Amino acid sequence: MNAQDRLTMPIGEVMFTQRAIRRLRSDPISVEDIETMLDAAAKAPNGGNAQPGRFLAVNDPAKITSLGKLYHEAWWAKRRDLQGWHKPEDVPADDKTYQSAMRLADEIRDAPLIVLPCANKGTAHHSVLPAVQNLLLAARALGIGSTLTTLHPDVDGRVHALLNIPSDVEVICCIPMGYPRGQFGPTSRLPTSRTTFFNSWGNPPPWD
Amino acid sequence: MNAQDRLTMPIGEVMFTQRAIRRLRSDPISVEDIETMLDAAAKAPNGGNAQPGRFLAVNDPAKITSLGKLYHEAWWAKRRDLQGWHKPEDVPADDKTYQSAMRLADEIRDAPLIVLPCANKGTAHHSVLPAVQNLLLAARALGIGSTLTTLHPDVDGRVHALLNIPSDVEVICCIPMGYPRGQFGPTSRLPTSRTTFFNSWGNPPPWD
Numbered sequence: 001m002n003a004q005d006r007l008t009m010p011i012g013e014v015m016f017t018q019r020a021i022r023r024l025r026s027d028p029i030s031v032e033d034i035e036t037m038l039d040a041a042a043k044a045p046n047g048g049n050a051q052p053g054r055f056l057a058v059n060d061p062a063k064i065t066s067l068g069k070l071y072h073e074a075w076w077a078k079r080r081d082l083q084g085w086h087k088p089e090d091v092p093a094d095d096k097t098y099q100s101a102m103r104l105a106d107e108i109r110d111a112p113l114i115v116l117p118c119a120n121k122g123t124a125h126h127s128v129l130p131a132v133q134n135l136l137l138a139a140r141a142l143g144i145g146s147t148l149t150t151l152h153p154d155v156d157g158r159v160h161a162l163l164n165i166p167s168d169v170e171v172i173c174c175i176p177m178g179y180p181r182g183q184f185g186p187t188s189r190l191p192t193s194r195t196t197f198f199n200s201w202g203n204p205p206p207w208d
Numbered sequence: 209m210n211a212q213d214r215l216t217m218p219i220g221e222v223m224f225t226q227r228a229i230r231r232l233r234s235d236p237i238s239v240e241d242i243e244t245m246l247d248a249a250a251k252a253p254n255g256g257n258a259q260p261g262r263f264l265a266v267n268d269p270a271k272i273t274s275l276g277k278l279y280h281e282a283w284w285a286k287r288r289d290l291q292g293w294h295k296p297e298d299v300p301a302d303d304k305t306y307q308s309a310m311r312l313a314d315e316i317r318d319a320p321l322i323v324l325p326c327a328n329k330g331t332a333h334h335s336v337l338p339a340v341q342n343l344l345l346a347a348r349a350l351g352i353g354s355t356l357t358t359l360h361p362d363v364d365g366r367v368h369a370l371l372n373i374p375s376d377v378e379v380i381c382c383i384p385m386g387y388p389r390g391q392f393g394p395t396s397r398l399p400t401s402r403t404t405f406f407n408s409w410g411n412p413p414p415w416d
Contacts, residue, residue: 004220011222011349012215015251015342035415038400043223044341045356048305051398060407097256126358126381129337130344133252134223137345141219148253150334164409173334190259192246199268201372207243 003039009141017184018137021145022104024178029059029113033142037115040138044130053128055135056116056163056171066162068109071174074152075105081152104147104176111176116163121170128172135175145180148173211247217349225392226345229353230312232386237267237321241350245323248346252338261336263343264324264371264379274370276317279382282360283313289360312355312384319384324371329378336380343383353388356381 038055046052058064079085091098108114115135119128132148139146151159151174159171196205242265249263266272287293299306316322323343327336340356347354358381359367367379404413 004224007220007223008218010216011219011345012212012248014219015215015248015346016212018251018253020253031414035400035413038404038413040220040223042397042400042403043226043395045226045228045344047358049396051403054403054405055400056405056407056409057413058407063407124358125333125337126356129333130341130356133338133341136253136338137219138223148334148338150255150332163407166409169409187251188257189250192243192250192263195250195259195262196246197262197264199264199266199271199371201264201374201377205243205246205265206239 003036003138006036007040007138007141011137014137014141016186018140019185019187020100020147021178021180021182021184022100022147023181024107024111024145024176025181026110026112027179029144029177029179033144034059034113036142037135037138037144041131041135044134046127046131047124050127052119052123053131054118054169056118056165058114058116058163059112063162064111064114065109067114067159068111070155070158070162071108071149071151072105074155075101077152077154108176111178113177115175115177116159117172117175118165118169119172121168123170125172132173132175139177140184143179144177145182145184146175146177148175150174211244211346214244215248215346215349222345222349224394226348227393227395228308228355229386229388229390229392230308230355231389232315232319232353232384233389234318234320235387237352237385237387241352242267242321244350245343245346245352249339249343252342254335254339255332258335260327260331261339262326262377264326264373266322266324266371267320271370272319272322273317275322275367276319278363278366278370279316279357279359280313282363283309285360285362286358316384319386321385323383323385325380325383326373326377327380329376331378333380340381340383347385348392351387352385353390353392354383354385356383358382
């Protein structure tokens with residue numbers, strides 16, 4: 001069955017139940033599902049239809065173990081740079097997002113699939129990130145959990161070496177995927193009346 | 209009716225029939241539809257749920273006329289920089305994409321709606337462009353055409369002044385929207401067997 005016909009969930013249900021899934025089962029993701037997600041990604045808009053995005057799918061357990069160690073180091077390097085956190089005790093116990101993200105940094109080595117969207121350095125992210133969102137939405141429609149993460153310059157060279165990525169290629173993000181141990185479900189967002197302006201900055205929209 | 213319930217089209221149909229719609233009818237887009245699209249945009253993933261994206265919706269005809277003139281100038285500035293084209297005769301007659309984009313630069317002043325996704329300068333585009341893709345997909349699901357474009361530094365200060373955008377805010381892209389004069393339909397893309405690698409750069413995936 002082609003990708004379009006496999007993605008039958010109403011788009012409203014997909015978008016409104018897409019959330020970061022960081023607790024993943026280790027069950028494999030089928031090649032058919034990987035192909036469907038990448039077919040969906042390919043249909044996203046990109047400048048001049050130049051299609052600069054490349055997708056490196058990693059499902060080899062040994063590679064994932066190695067990449068997972070680098071992800072763990074990268075996650076802590078970001079915490080060091082951004083929050084000044086150096087060890088688990090530094091992460092606020094009541095911050096569910098960071099507690100969950102910290103756990104992912106430990107557990108990502110057991111994920112069945114990690115996808116690295118890439119492009120030549122200097123490529124506008126406008127021409128790749130819409131495809132990334134298509135990938136994540138298609139995953140959700142197939143019941144596959146994911147979360148959009150980034151790596152850190154500290155591990156960049158070793159990620160390139162591990163996966164034979166040319167030096168002129170940028171790894172734009174890092175997406176662990178797997179069937180969820182948790183559930184899909186609603187997310188908490190600001191009301192759009194606070195994030196939208198009409199006709200002039202600061203002018204609220206005609207809704208509450 | 210809430211946004212989720214209004215967006216009933218199967219996600220496969222939405223993604224596989226999303227294409228750049230550059231010929232727009234001038235009929236207005238309802239406030240209900242604008243709100244639905246922005247609700248969908250808000251549900252996209254973003255780093256740490258900080259929700260840095262802001263959306264400036266312009267539907268005032270006088271503002272669109274002024275913004276349309278700036279868009280026209282920006283489009284030609286990009287052609288000057290990227291292709292060395294200075295006038296319509298320079299655009300290859302058989303290049304349908306650029307012929308269509310050139311026509312949009314003339315006609316955008318008659319669009320019923322232009323949405324400018326914005327964020328504070330320095331914000332990672334990873335935290336805004338997934339929302340932009342949700343916006344475009346929701347538009348498609350509502351039968352509204354759009355195309356993802358960018359402006360040019362030549363007009364940046366005047367766009368900020370026209371719409372009272374603070375100087376520390378970046379206009380990330382520019383999205384004209386309207387009901388299509390053309391049709392939605394399939395796009396042409398490289399086969400994913402050429403844009404996907406498995407476990408090592410250059411290693412093809414297990415499909416054709």
